[in-house]
Amino acid sequence: MAFSLSMSFLVGSLALLLLASTGEGKLVLLPAKFSPNYYKKTCPDVQNVVRTVMARRVDMAPAILRLFFHDCFVNGCDASVLLDRTDSMESEKDAEPANKSLAGFDVVDEIKAALEHECPATVSCADILALASRDAVALLGGPSWGVPLGRLDSRRANKEAADGDALPSPHAGLGELLKVFEEHGLDARDLTALSGAHTVGKAHSCENYRDRVYGGEGANDNIDPSFAALRRHSCEQGSGEAPFDEKTPTVFDNRYFQDLLARRGLLTSDQELHTDGGPVSDLVELYATNRKAFFADFAEAMVKMGDMRPPMLMPVEVRLNCRMVNY
Template sequence: MAAFAATRCVFLARVHLILCSTAVYAQLSSTFYDTRCPNPLWNDQLSSTFYDTSCPNLLSTVKSAVKQAVATEKRMGASLLRLHFHDCFVNGCDASILLDDSCSIQGEKNASPNANSVRGFDVIDTIKTQVEATCSGVVSCADILAIAARDSVVELGGPTWTVQLGRRDSTTANQSAANTNMPAFTLNLTGLISAFNAKGLSTQDMIVLSGAHTIGQARCSSFRNHIYDESNINTTFSTFQKYNCPTSSGDDNLSPLDVKTPTTFDNSYFKNLRSQKGLLHSDQELFNGGSVDCQVTTYSRNQKIFFTDFAAAMVKMGNISPLTGSNGEVRINCRKPNW
């Protein structure tokens, strides 16, 4: 039996590697993978059916709340997606970003990449309250973040994917890690690749996840140097941006990351990069005569490939170091631990 099991694991591992290189992998992985075989990419304690019995209306509840929030403010879709990203890059996808400061916790909300920037906390609070009304103490805030991010993308016209569930919530935050782990808008291509690699994400993952900048906005302070001091930018585009971002004022003035279709999730972001219309320095680094130019070109020409790869990368990102089993807790209030 042991020999048979070992042979079976080897066979499934080979098939698993084949699936990794195909578009169907993102859709099949949650049901195909045999949990008796080690899997280096996916956390086999997460499951798309985790709440099917304990909270059967979870997905419809989150979807309805996200739909209403995005209808009220289109920008909220990008905010909820970004909230999930900023959570996962600091100690894993554990909802630590949602914790408020307290006597015992120095929260991540006031870390440099997040302060006066990340938003959508009220929407998550609303969803949590609605979920608690029917499934008290069952669904984690971390899972709500993951579902809300997916539903936000779909609501703005982007792809869908199967969200793996079963994460638990942290009881503490890590402001120091939030200050150092988030990829900065000042990074060059090498720095971006390294920042994503450190989280188990590939160069392709980095490129395709950057495509999330097809929605959302950035503050003047984050792109001022790019539009005034750098040459790899379309002159008409930079002149236009300078009206909203003067040299010495207007730090908090907002501009869309995708000037063409700022509230639609599509592949325009990559088209913009090829025209040197990336708003952030780190955006334009993806198409600046470097090793990833060809991948940007592929996504700019084929939205279907972008959508497929983005969905797969989001599942992969959502599996960064989750707390599962008896680790962590299921917070009753997403803003504070239960103790």
């Protein structure tokens, strides 16, 4: 039976390593601290391979960035969100409503295929997501950063957590958002900076923002009336797809925060960042006027989020196919 054992111990020159088990029961040494040079000898061209595919599929950049968020917030950054459903395991892809509109899986497949040709059975799907997310942001005009590498892929999905409160809700208030991020080791600055990912992409359903634009019990009244009318029209025209950033939804910039100042945040969880003042509102105002500060904090928060680890006793491996375990 596959199992995973994790323990800290000293090796050689006091370098801290992590002992774990792969799905095949083989013990492996994992770095306690990820490194951008992890594949320097085993797959030296990994970053160029990922970047080449992402440049060709830049239209899917927002989807790839969203995949990374939804992966890391459930079981850590372990590529569990990529696993398909089987007779013995439910898929996080089927989590309602958080993951049903996820996309970009085919882009990950394309990157994985290229890397399996370049350096077989070497680069994890979890590391592919981390690199592809960085490149997605950079290709859309945002910052770049060194991506620490060395993750392994879990052999289990956790649909229950994805269905539950592991992922922040689009209807959440600020207190709830801060609590969810704190549970993942992220603070108020991380919450505010990472929310800036909504400067690209779109909501796929009116249900994500209906509470905000139609009002009702507990609704956030901090909304520009013309914006509310515009988005109600979106709901009434069909699917309700709507961009998070009205002006530049395909450019990674700081317009999202400017929209919040104008009370034109799409989701309740967006506008909650700038409601009653306080440190989070102060950060929104900083990022709205200082793109450099936003980019710096976003890059730092992405590295921090990318360091979320899967739980102890989680069986891991380098998947050969990101959609399924190796046997």
